[in-house]
Amino acid sequence: MAEHNPTQNQDQAQEQGRPVGRKSVKRLQASANATKFQKEWFHSVQERVRNGEPFALVSTDVPHEILRAMDIPYIVNQWWSSVSAAKQVTPRYLDLLEQNGYRRDLCNYCAQSLAAAMDPEPEKGAWGGLPKPTVLIGVTGCDAQEKIFDLMSKKFGVPLFFLDLPSPRVLTHKNWWEKMPHHWDELIEPHRIDLLVENYKELIRFLEIHTGRTFSETKLKQILDRANEQMEYKRKTRDLIAETSPAPVGISDTMPATMIPQWHRGSEDGVRMAKAMYEEVKERVENGEAAVPNERVRLMWIGLGLWFNMGFYQHFEDKYGVALTWSFYLGLASDAYARYGGEPLRQLAARFLGLDDVLRLPQMNVQWYVHEAKHNRMHGAVQLISPRCGGGGGGYFFKKAFADAGIPLLQIHANNVDASGFNEQEIIKQLEQFLENEIGVKPNA
């Protein structure tokens, strides 16, 4: 399969007058290495699929650890959206969705793989295109995602498995991040874990039938241990960044350096990449190297990353000495994934239930964001609210909690995958006004 040149997509987009994003400048070797590794790994997945191995396309909240324990290569649907956005393939995919009767503005973070399934020239996708999966695995939490996975199942002509997402009734877990790793059984209602464990057993049987692979409990235990080790490196990295001024790295580096290993969670590569990131950040701290040497303001980025425009953040570094040092990718890796003790499948269920609770429930996430803002000594925070996704609302409690904590918060509305609706000048203007009026920083002389 010939790889399509992504710059061709950029050229086409420019010819058609569509906006394209900017690439970020990487300071962290670990980040560049992770990106390089990911591309090579992706090509190895394509090769394995060409050689007849099974391949799973899954939602982000599916327990990858099970697939790893069965040696089934997998790709995460939402990752495919972000890489498609970064490689400027999204406009092509949106055209395909539109040609098949679907709106361009629907669920962009989840629908790019469906577009790939419709693509008569799949090799034009990022890095040579998404291989055809053997199985699909989705989660029922989102009404739209359930339909997208079903449509993909029909388009690809492959079987689909859904995991349930039971929800909590007990909602007052103050400082949950202190308790969650070792005392998750006290925070997550046991009946929810029971259901997910049963789902996982059903999933394993489904995978055994449809891929011919076998499941190893021993391997799973090793994977869980390695995942915890990986997250420990993330936590130590986050803490180093939190405690150091000027910050050794910004989110243009930590987002890819966190998320790429996250897709390899529990593998030796995942641990190696997390460790390399930590050691490099530590070295930068020891050498006094900074992301923004004249750091005047530390900002946190709440919400999804602008994957098509990772260079966007650097404008503020140059103009205002703003160090965007915190994103929830590293924050969640540090506080929301590690789980110790218990039966392996229960531990795994606790990881995903707890993580999902943190992402969805204002009772859990608002207090954590404020805690992290203080821990990371933030002067302010920017929250990206993606239109439509999850209702596209939900900033009220953030605003209130940040106001109570005396930390200025700016909420911006933008699509994190589709560049076409991204009015960069307008958002830059909003952010500059926020910096100057709410935080009180002026442009560098």
Added chain:
Amino acid sequence: MALTGFAPLEEAYSDLHRAARERKQSGGKVIGCLGNDVPEELVIAAGMLPVRIYGDPAGGDAMAERYEKGFNPQYRSQFTRLLDGSYPYLDHLLVSNSSYIFLEMFYTLDMIRQTEPDMRVPDLYLYDCMMTRYRSSLMYNRDRLKELKQHLETWKGSAIGEQDIREAIRITNENRRLLRQLNELRLDRPRITGTQFLKAVITSAIMDRKAHSALLASCVNEAAGAAPLEGAKLFVTGSIQDHTYFYELVESCGAVIVGEDHDLGCRNYNSDIDESLDWVEGISDYYQFRTPSMHQSTVTERMKALTGEVKRSGAEGVIFYIYKSDDPALWEYPEERRALEEMGVPTLVLQNQPYGLDEAAASELRAKICEFVQQRVQGGNVRGRA
């Protein structure tokens, strides 16, 4: 000739809160039900009145705006009603996990309750039902159903007897049976309008169910002898219709709505709870396996159900009426539309629609619907009824 038997239902529809106020005045308890899968049988068995939370197309969405909810406009209206004093009589609010939207409402309301007591959010309970049709989901729901019963017992202050539950099941089954009978009078040669039928379904979820059944019985008797209505027979799918603006508009275009599969449509009456089963099995099976809602279902399941219902209703055309930001509906309609057109059933897709209809919006829509009815529907004015 107007059907006088419908007058009490019309009255109940014109004041959706009357039955609840009367229950409160007589010392009873009223439980708000948010989400489309609250097992109302248990509420009735506890001696309380289950009242479905509806939006109000004329009431605005100030609270959704205040709390920055990005829901579709019908949910924004429902959310607003719960906070703007429209439901002052609720003793408690039961929320079913029928969609991530209802879950988000539950968590938001809980957060408001914790942090802003002046907003007077009623005491809340989440019935965490799984909607997939797997065995594990069903067994999970059975346990949650038993927990819900225990919780209702704390609200009631005493135990709920098995006989009380059996009687409640009998009452709700009777109500469904009568709704089915009334629905039959829309088919073939319609004797009632879709608007009248929608009012019957809407009021069935807010009134004392026995009293509602008595009204339905008299409507069925009278309508059975009524003269058939003229007009193209249409089916409505897409977003939930919890008021009659859109139905009235469609039926003013020379059409009769003979079926619908939104959350106030056929799934409310086209099957019963098996009274021969243990109550936990009967109730859980019913809610799990009835016609799927647009939420928490696949396109495949919905398409199969929709095409079946359209055939059964004898509809000559289908209108997809989809509110702004109702994303699940937008993912469904392209495949459903293709399937219907292949069956020879013409379709009209109206998307990005508002929840209420002002004069300008209504006039624009009316023109589109009239054109569809006249140009494309077999029973429309152009070709006429065979």
